Amino acid sequence: MNRKTPSIVGAAVGLALFLAIALLPALLYGGYAGVMLAGGIFGTPVQPTFAVRALIIFGMVMGVTGVGSLFAVGGAVAGAAVGVLASGNEKKAAVQASKV
Amino acid sequence: MRAKTILLLSLLLTLPWAASAADAPAKAAAPDPNQACLDCHSAAKPDESGVRPVEFGKSVHGSFGCTDCHAGYQAPGPHELTPLDGADGALVARFDALKASTAPRAYLACQNCHGEVTEQLAASVHGKWMKGDAKVAGPTCAKCHGTVHEIVKGVQAPAAGDAKFTIGARAISARCEKCHSDATFTEKAGLKDDVGATFRDSIHGRLVAVGSARAPACADCHGSAEKDAKGVLHPNAHRILAKTDAASPVAGKNRAQTCGRCHDGASDNFAQLVAHRPAAESDSKIPHFLHVVFSWLAALTLFFFAGHVLLDLAAEIRHKVKARKAGHGPDPVKEALFVQRFDIHQRAQHWLMLSGVIVLGVTGWPLRGAGSAEAIESSRKIMALFGGPHGAALVHRIAAVVIIISGAYHLGYLLLHGARRTLAFSMLPGPRDVFEIRDNLRYMLGFGDRPGYGKYSYLEKFDYWAVFWGMIMMVGTGFVLWFPVFFAKYAPHWILTSAQIIHGEEATLALLFLFVVHFYNAHLKPSIFPMNWVWLTGKMSHSMLEEEHRGQYEDLTGKKKDPH
Structure with a gap:
C-alpha cells in the first residue's frame, strides 16, 4: 500500500460526507456571502443585476469549494492518522515476529 | 357468621362494577354538547370554513361548548343574530367597516x-384603530393568536435560573411580521415596512431564528413588562405602546433600561445598537465606509486568488503531463533527504491557530448565515451540535482564546528570537516578491519557468501577513462584540457598529x-x-524543496537546477 493511500481514502470519504450533508449549506452560505458582498459593493437593497447575480454565483462556488476542501482535508488528515497508527502496529508486529 | 362475611365482601367487591355498569349506558348516551353544531359547522382542512373538531379539542378552549362563546345560539339553525347596541354595536360596526374580521x-x-x-x-397602540380614525384595521385577538378555534398555549416558562424574562411572545412575533412587513398594510397605516427584515438581520433576530431561548423577540422589548414575585420579567404583548409614547419601553431614555433587562449596565449608547436598521446605516458615515471598503477588499482578494488557484491548477496539470512524457520522476535520493523547515514551536502555533480558526468558523458562520432565510435550518442543525446557539457561542469564545494564545505564543517566539539576534526576516515582503509574482503569472500562463523562490514564496508571505492582519481585526472586533456593554460605556456608537461589520x-x-x-496551496494541489x-x-524533502523553493535549495546545496 502506497503511504499516500490512507489519506487519499480519507479525503474521498470526507468528500462523500460533504456531498451527503454539507453541499446544500455550503451553497446557501456561499450565496449569502455573495449577497452581503454585493450589498457593500453595489449598495442595499441589493438589486438583481447581472453583476450582483455573478457575485452571488461566485460566492456559491467559493462556498462549495471552501467547505468541500475542509471536508476533504479533514478526511485526508484523519486517513493519514489511521495510516500512521496502522503502520505503527504493523511495525510492532514485525519487530515482535523478528524477536521470536 | 362466616357465610355472612363472604356475602358482605362479595357485595362490596361487586358494588363498583354494578355502579359502573349502571353508568355505562348513561355515558354512552351522553351527547357531545358541540356535536349538534359540528354536524353543520365541521371542517376537514384548515382553509375550509368551520371548526376542525380534533384541533379544537387540542386547543386551549377545547373543553368549551360552542355556545360558551357563540352565546344566544340554539341548535338547530337557522340562527338569527340579536342586534347589538351601545359600545358593542359601535365596535362591531367598526370591525365591519374596516373589514377587520370575518367574525x-x-x-x-x-x-x-x-x-x-x-x-x-x-x-395600547394596537387598540387605537378601534377607537379613533384609522384607515386600516389593526390587530384583533385572532390576527395574532391565529384561528380562534385552534389557539394553543404559546407561553413558555423561562429556563430555570437562565432567562430573566419570559419568552411567551416568541411564537407570536412571527405574526407581528404579518402586518409589519406587509407593504400594503404599512403604507395605509403610515408605518415602516422593513422592521421585520431589519430584526431578522439583527443579532437578536438571528439568535431567535436559530432557536435561542434567551434572545428577545418583538414583545420582549416593545411590551411593557412587570416583574413577578421571583423577579422574572413578563413583557406583555397586549401592552405595546407607540415608540413616541413616553411610557413605551423603547422610547428615548427607557431604551437603556429595556436593554438592561438582559444586558446588565446597558447605556444609552448601547441601546442605540438595536435600532431596526442595517449596521452600515449608522448615524456616522464610518460604518458605511468600512462596509464598502471591506466588501471590495474581500471580493477583489477572493477574485484574484480564485483566479490564481485556477491558473496554478492548469499549470500543475501541464507540468505533470510534461514530466510524464519526459519520463521524469521523483529522485529517490532527494526524496530521502530532509531539511528542517519549521521547529516544534512554529508547528504548535500553527496547530493552535488552525484548530481555533476552524472551530471559530463552524460556530460563528452559522449565526452570520442565519440572516438568510433559506440557511436558517442548516444553521440551527450546526448549532445543535454544540447544544444550541448559546453552546456554540461558548465554544466560539473558547476557540477565540485558543487563537489569542497562538498569537501571543508567536509574538513571544519572535521577541525571544529578536533578543537572541536569531530572528530571520525571511517573511518580510521585498521587491523580489513583485518580480516573482510577475514570473509566476507568466509561468502559470505557459510562458517561462517557475520562479526559484527563497524560503518563503509570495503566497506564503501573503498567508502569513493576512493572518497577522486578520488576528488584529478579528480579535479586536471580537472583544468589542464579546463585551458590548463595557465598550458602549467608553467608545462611540460607530465603533461598536464598525466592529460588527468588520468581524463579519x-x-x-x-x-x-x-x-x-x-x-x-498546502493540501489539494496535485503535486502535494x-x-x-x-x-x-x-521537515521538507530535498525533492520538494527544489520544486517549491528552488532559491533556498540552491543556497543550501550550492547546486543549480537544470531548468530543462
Whole structure:
C-alpha cells in the first residue's frame, strides 16, 4: 500500500460526507456571502443585476469549494492518522515476529 | 357468621362494577354538547370554513361548548343574530367597516372572559384603530393568536435560573411580521415596512431564528413588562405602546433600561445598537465606509486568488503531463533527504491557530448565515451540535482564546528570537516578491519557468501577513462584540457598529481564503495532495524543496537546477 493511500481514502470519504450533508449549506452560505458582498459593493437593497447575480454565483462556488476542501482535508488528515497508527502496529508486529 | 362475611365482601367487591355498569349506558348516551353544531359547522382542512373538531379539542378552549362563546345560539339553525347596541354595536360596526374580521363578534366573545387583556389591548397602540380614525384595521385577538378555534398555549416558562424574562411572545412575533412587513398594510397605516427584515438581520433576530431561548423577540422589548414575585420579567404583548409614547419601553431614555433587562449596565449608547436598521446605516458615515471598503477588499482578494488557484491548477496539470512524457520522476535520493523547515514551536502555533480558526468558523458562520432565510435550518442543525446557539457561542469564545494564545505564543517566539539576534526576516515582503509574482503569472500562463523562490514564496508571505492582519481585526472586533456593554460605556456608537461589520466581513474573507486558497496551496494541489506534511513533521524533502523553493535549495546545496 502506497503511504499516500490512507489519506487519499480519507479525503474521498470526507468528500462523500460533504456531498451527503454539507453541499446544500455550503451553497446557501456561499450565496449569502455573495449577497452581503454585493450589498457593500453595489449598495442595499441589493438589486438583481447581472453583476450582483455573478457575485452571488461566485460566492456559491467559493462556498462549495471552501467547505468541500475542509471536508476533504479533514478526511485526508484523519486517513493519514489511521495510516500512521496502522503502520505503527504493523511495525510492532514485525519487530515482535523478528524477536521470536 | 362466616357465610355472612363472604356475602358482605362479595357485595362490596361487586358494588363498583354494578355502579359502573349502571353508568355505562348513561355515558354512552351522553351527547357531545358541540356535536349538534359540528354536524353543520365541521371542517376537514384548515382553509375550509368551520371548526376542525380534533384541533379544537387540542386547543386551549377545547373543553368549551360552542355556545360558551357563540352565546344566544340554539341548535338547530337557522340562527338569527340579536342586534347589538351601545359600545358593542359601535365596535362591531367598526370591525365591519374596516373589514377587520370575518367574525366581528368574536372579539366580544373573547372580551367576556379576557376582559383584562382586551382592556390592555384597547389602551395600547394596537387598540387605537378601534377607537379613533384609522384607515386600516389593526390587530384583533385572532390576527395574532391565529384561528380562534385552534389557539394553543404559546407561553413558555423561562429556563430555570437562565432567562430573566419570559419568552411567551416568541411564537407570536412571527405574526407581528404579518402586518409589519406587509407593504400594503404599512403604507395605509403610515408605518415602516422593513422592521421585520431589519430584526431578522439583527443579532437578536438571528439568535431567535436559530432557536435561542434567551434572545428577545418583538414583545420582549416593545411590551411593557412587570416583574413577578421571583423577579422574572413578563413583557406583555397586549401592552405595546407607540415608540413616541413616553411610557413605551423603547422610547428615548427607557431604551437603556429595556436593554438592561438582559444586558446588565446597558447605556444609552448601547441601546442605540438595536435600532431596526442595517449596521452600515449608522448615524456616522464610518460604518458605511468600512462596509464598502471591506466588501471590495474581500471580493477583489477572493477574485484574484480564485483566479490564481485556477491558473496554478492548469499549470500543475501541464507540468505533470510534461514530466510524464519526459519520463521524469521523483529522485529517490532527494526524496530521502530532509531539511528542517519549521521547529516544534512554529508547528504548535500553527496547530493552535488552525484548530481555533476552524472551530471559530463552524460556530460563528452559522449565526452570520442565519440572516438568510433559506440557511436558517442548516444553521440551527450546526448549532445543535454544540447544544444550541448559546453552546456554540461558548465554544466560539473558547476557540477565540485558543487563537489569542497562538498569537501571543508567536509574538513571544519572535521577541525571544529578536533578543537572541536569531530572528530571520525571511517573511518580510521585498521587491523580489513583485518580480516573482510577475514570473509566476507568466509561468502559470505557459510562458517561462517557475520562479526559484527563497524560503518563503509570495503566497506564503501573503498567508502569513493576512493572518497577522486578520488576528488584529478579528480579535479586536471580537472583544468589542464579546463585551458590548463595557465598550458602549467608553467608545462611540460607530465603533461598536464598525466592529460588527468588520468581524463579519473579515470572517467571510478569512474563511473563504483559508479553505479555498490556503487549502489548495498546502493540501489539494496535485503535486502535494493529500498534504504537505511539513505542518506535522516540520521537515521538507530535498525533492520538494527544489520544486517549491528552488532559491533556498540552491543556497543550501550550492547546486543549480537544470531548468530543462
